[in-house]
Amino acid sequence: MGFRFSKRITIVPGVRLNISTRGVSTSIGPRGLSMTMGRNGTYLNAGLPGTGLSYRQRLDGGRQSGAAPAFDPDAYTGSIKVKVEDDGTLSITDESGNPLPPALAKRAKSDQAVAIEELLNKAAQRANQDLTDCLSVHVGTPRPGDSPALPPPFAMPMPTEPTPQKPGLMDRLFSAGKLEADRVALDQQYQEDLAEWTAARDAQEGERSEVEKTFRLAAKGFSAHMEKALDYVLSGITWPKETTVGYQFTQDAAGIALDVDLPDLADTPRRTAEAKGNGKLTFKNRSDAQVRRDFVGMCYGSLFRVVGEVFAVLPPINRCLVSGYVQRNDPATGRLEEPYILSVVVRREDWDLLDFDRIEHIDPADTMNRFGARVDLDRAAQFREIQPFEIEQLG
Known part of the structure; x- marks a missing residue:
């Protein structure tokens, strides 16, 4: 049987990470x-x-x-x-x-x-x-050895201390009390602004320092920090469609199995637009066969991206099993099924041979199939259910 991991990456407590842009906007196109x-x-x-x-x-x-x-x-x-x-x-x-x-x-x-x-x-x-x-979901895959991106440095300018105004003769004679009250108010506001600025700076620098520490200890093989580091990089991916990831380390923390809930075929875009010089935008529907091929490419690319993120952020990992499944309604029972459709074991020494300088020329399907992916596609480019690799097979 395949594995289902209970661990799910979260952005904030109680909110499961939807590594996707879906929900931000229901329309991507000329609207706006x-x-x-x-x-x-x-x-x-x-x-x-x-x-x-x-x-x-x-x-x-x-x-x-x-x-x-x-x-x-x-x-x-x-x-x-x-x-x-x-x-x-x-x-x-x-x-x-x-x-x-x-x-x-x-x-x-x-x-x-x-x-x-x-x-x-x-x-x-x-x-x-x-x-x-x-x-092109795989194009953003980091190369092995790339340092993960840290939170940006604190960039808010420090509040400017108010400059005391030198009172004139008339001010000293008739407005001394008001001038002093204004000075006290300005100084108080400055102190409040400075305190807020200092708190924001300390929080930002503290987060940056904590993430940097997490990456450093994860690179040394500390399992708790390996989890935190992987959560951090996976939650930073902007997936084109809804994608969730669960994972489990092997006992020696040298291998990892990842379970990827892939997008649905129905999420694949079905039309393209072109400005043909006729004063309007012309839309063309893609054939069902082309949409299915696009979906296959997106699934391969998604698993490719996950493998790359693991090998980049976790140097101790030398074996990576990644399996993808989809959610389908069984017309015979009405039940929601979750069949696996793609599974592959990738070893770091093989991954390191890829030319990431030319990643746009890499076909994730060819790469994963060369690594021995388990997949069953019929003549219509539709996925059939497969038996995924098991975590025990990572050795």
Whole structure:
């Protein structure tokens, strides 16, 4: 039988780590992209749904050219907003979202054709990012010997101590009490700000020092610190789809078995977008066969990434067993099943032979299969259930 580990990485107590971006935004694509044209220039506006984050980029280079303006000032004095809708079409409105007269909308498309094309290209790139992330999940794999990233150094500037104001003659005669009260208030505020700054600095430096200590002791083989180090690096991965990881060390702490709850086939992106120069974003559905192949690649890439993280952060580990399973409904029983679909044992000496300088050229499926992966794919590129390697086989 395969193994199921109860250990799950957590971000905060009571919250199981969802090593994923799913849930942050239910839509990855042109949503949130728009362009504003007005007297002050042409700007690209982009926001990340559900986060409150946004940015604004000027597209016309900040120059007032001799070309026709984005709108007729005699007919319209406001700004024009161009947005890529979810279906790929452009909506051209005023700043409040009200549709513009057809003549004015047509003029905007003509005068700002280059900027609109840039907007559509950015929207296409954003719409395709989900698929790109799924197919390149292994590209962020650290090379053996890479030092894990520490928390960033404390960068908040120290509060500035208030400069005493030298009172004039009239101040000394009539406002001495108020000046002293103001000075005391400023000094008190400075002391409070300094105390908060010091506490934040000490907390940040303390965390950084603790993580550094954890990595150092993990490299020496202390099992408790090996767990903490692995938790830290795995929780820092931004997976393209929901992925959870459990693990168990061998008794000699020289081997590790990892259990990976992989994404579902239904999570695999099914369409791509392209700006074809026709004034709209064109979507194309990927075939079922291509989606299944993409899913296979994402599963192999996910296990590849996990192996790489282990070998990078834990030098004492020389044998790594990683097995992936999926969650499926059994139509015969209605039960939720968790069949294993991929399992492989990787030894450090074999892993070290990979050329991580050319990782974008590595095919995780070819790599894992060369290492003797257990997998059963039918002719339609669908995973069949397999019997995974057991932790005892790590020796």
